[in-house]
Amino acid sequence: MRVQSEPFTLGEVLGAGSRPQAGAMVTFLGTVRDVSEHADILALEIEHYPGMTERELERLAQQAEQRFPILDVLIIHRFGRLSPEEPIVLVAVWSAHRAAAFDACRYLIDVLKSSAPFWKKEITPTGAHWVTDCPGCRAGTQTGHVHPDVLEEP
Amino acid sequence: MLHVKFFASVRERLGVGEMDWDFPSDGCTVGDLLQQLEAHFGQDLAGGHLLAARNHVHVPFSEPLRDGDEVAFFPPVTGG
Numbered sequence A: 001m002r003v004q005s006e007p008f009t010l011g012e013v014l015g016a017g018s019r020p021q022a023g024a025m026v027t028f029l030g031t032v033r034d035v036s037e038h039a040d041i042l043a044l045e046i047e048h049y050p051g052m053t054e055r056e057l058e059r060l061a062q063q064a065e066q067r068f069p070i071l072d073v074l075i076i077h078r079f080g081r082l083s084p085e086e087p088i089v090l091v092a093v094w095s096a097h098r099a100a101a102f103d104a105c106r107y108l109i110d111v112l113k114s115s116a117p118f119w120k121k122e123i124t125p126t127g128a129h130w131v132t133d134c135p136g137c138r139a140g141t142q143t144g145h146v147h148p149d150v151l152e153e154p
Numbered sequence B: 001m002l003h004v005k006f007f008a009s010v011r012e013r014l015g016v017g018e019m020d021w022d023f024p025s026d027g028c029t030v031g032d033l034l035q036q037l038e039a040h041f042g043q044d045l046a047g048g049h050l051l052a053a054r055n056h057v058h059v060p061f062s063e064p065l066r067d068g069d070e071v072a073f074f075p076p077v078t079g080g
Helices: A011-013 A052-067 A098-115 A135-139 B007-014 B030-041
Strands: A002-004 A024-031 A043-048 A071-079 A080-082 A087-095 A118-124 A127-130 B002-006 B018-021 B053-056 B057-059 B070-074
Touching: A002 A052, A002 A135, A011 A024, A024 A098, A052 A071, A052 A087, A052 A098, A052 B057, A071 A098, A087 A098, A087 B007, A135 B007, B002 B007, B007 B070, B018 B030, B030 B070
Parallel strands: A002 A071, B002 B070
Antiparallel strands: A024 A087, A043 A080, A043 A118, A071 A087, A118 A127, B002 B018, B053 B057, B053 B070
16 A cells, blocks of 8 residues: 555556466546536545554454455545645456456445545645535534544445 | 644644644544644634544554554545
């Protein structure tokens, strides 16, 4: 698992390591959009929790390896200031057959979004604000509501 | 002693990224610590929309603490 501020390319991932038992590799690449529901996006600033981030990504990879018959997982997630179209996150999964790799890749990016300690701030022409993905949080009405999906296995 | 960390909007709201905090007492939970911190800062940490981690692992507010723990409070995560 890699947590880094530097950009990365799909090419370096394709060329990394030898997995001769793998008949399939599925990748998900998340990139910065230039627009959100609020405004044009000039940049994203991504904060994370050093130490916990690496541990959490490792835990998610192990969880995926227990749930799906896969051979290997690589997750790269960036932090710092990112411009539109830059890569943010990559999930790559290797397996003997394609179904497990597709399923595990989808599973990993979904659980990562609800539990890996990253926070996005959108920089727009009119100011900067933190992204809130949770409808309950956005509504601001459910005082002290919990996010059980983070604590329980999905 | 506990080491307490804040992230993202919580960190900005408090103007503090991390601090040491005297270990309250045996049996103290994350929720108890949160109450003490909110009294100390005189404000809500995140309008109620808050997650916690103990020693780099997500935990509920009912989680008991031990002397020497690192405890973090932060808003729901938005990575990926």
